[in-house]
Amino acid sequence: MPDTIIALNTVSKIYDKKTVLKDVTLSVRRGQSIAFTGHNGSGKSTLLKLIARLVTPSGGTITAQSGLLFHYIPEHFPKSSLTARQYLRHMGSMDGLNKDILKEQEERLSEDFFIQGMLDVPMKHLSKGTLQKVGVIQALLKKPDVLLLDEPLSGQDIESQAVFIHKMKELHSEGITLIMSCHEPNLTARISDFVFEIEGGIVRTADKSPSILQRNYVLLFDGTPQAEIPLEISHFTGMNEKNQKGRLRITASEHESDRLLSLMLEKGWKLRKMYEDHI
Numbered sequence: 435m436p437d438t439i440i441a442l443n444t445v446s447k448i449y450d451k452k453t454v455l456k457d458v459t460l461s462v463r464r465g466q467s468i469a470f471t472g473h474n475g476s477g478k479s480t481l482l483k484l485i486a487r488l489v490t491p492s493g494g495t496i497t498a499q500s501g502l503l504f505h506y507i508p509e510h511f512p513k514s515s516l517t518a519r520q521y522l523r524h525m526g527s528m529d530g531l532n533k534d535i536l537k538e539q540e541e542r543l544s545e546d547f548f549i550q551g552m553l554d555v556p557m558k559h560l561s562k563g564t565l566q567k568v569g570v571i572q573a574l575l576k577k578p579d580v581l582l583l584d585e586p587l588s589g590q591d592i593e594s595q596a597v598f599i600h601k602m603k604e605l606h607s608e609g610i611t612l613i614m615s616c617h618e619p620n621l622t623a624r625i626s627d628f629v630f631e632i633e634g635g636i637v638r639t640a641d642k643s644p645s646i647l648q649r650n651y652v653l654l655f656d657g658t659p660q661a662e663i664p665l666e667i668s669h670f671t672g673m674n675e676k677n678q679k680g681r682l683r684i685t686a687s688e689h690e691s692d693r694l695l696s697l698m699l700e701k702g703w704k705l706r707k708m709y710e711d712h713i
């Protein structure tokens with residue numbers, strides 16, 4: 435296939451005589467966003483590690499276009515005494531970034547993920563969700579061609595998930611190839627072009643249910659002193675008036691919610707809560 439950058443051909447992985455993955459054949463094209471779902475222990479992490487070349491297959495072949503920069507974000511980070519800032523500076527300089535660019539990237543990305551206040555805390559004291567954000571920030575200091583993420587949404591609160599989904603969509607639109615594992619089918623449906631399910635060592639395509647894609651969400655925003663209501667959102671039907679506490683409640687379709695979130699964050703609002711509208 436012309437745009438194929440990674441190809442797995444009848445790949446298997448056996449651990450201690452147990453077959454975890456069997457005859458996996460799939461190809462990944464440049465710029466695709468792919469998710470693997472499956473029960474605990476089904477082999478999602480193993481498949482990501484095989485693609486990242488962190489483990490070797492027991493059978494079959496994995497080929498990748500030469501010169502691609504891969505970044506892999508594990509599900510669990512080692513607990514380190516380094517602060518997040520020290521870790522990011524160290525990893526960024528290993529990536530060959532100069533000090534000024536590194537500082538600018540670190541500031542911008544930590545703002546995007548709302549972790550500015552935690553950059554000087556030793557990583558051993560950070561929560562799983564915050565460590566995952568540090569991992570994503572590190573992976574984006576120098577943009578990779580392929581970003582592999584193991585369970586990036588687990589351990590994140592709803593606000594962080596929304597920010598994360600927004601960021602992944604942005605990276606996808608920039609042409610970065612995204613390959614992730616995820617437990618949450620409604621979240622994978624929002625980020626991924628293709629969802630694969632792993633069961634009994636077999637990898638097969640899973641349906642992206644259309645009903646998932648037509649949900650409505652209620653978004654509650656807190657205003658900051660500079661917050662303004664973006665002109666572009668005047669057509670949103672479920673919008674109430676800014677109340678005395680400077681809060682705003684807006685209902686948006688699944689399709690519109692990412693753009694709405696992006697516009698509101700740009701205009702100085704903070705997402706307080708987001709939930710599915712069942713009415």
Ligand SMILES: Nc1ncnc2c1ncn2[C@@H]1O[C@H](COP(=O)(O)OP(=O)(O)OP(=O)(O)O)[C@@H](O)[C@H]1O
Pocket residue numbers: 449450454472473474475476477478479480481
């Ligand atoms: N290094 C290893 N040595 C032996 N067995 C392993 C090793 N790594 C993974 N396994 C086994 O392979 C199977 C698949 O593990 P894997 O971590 O890939 O699953 P997963 O789908 O990512 O699970 P989870 O959703 O819990 O993260 C499990 O039975 C696991 O115990």
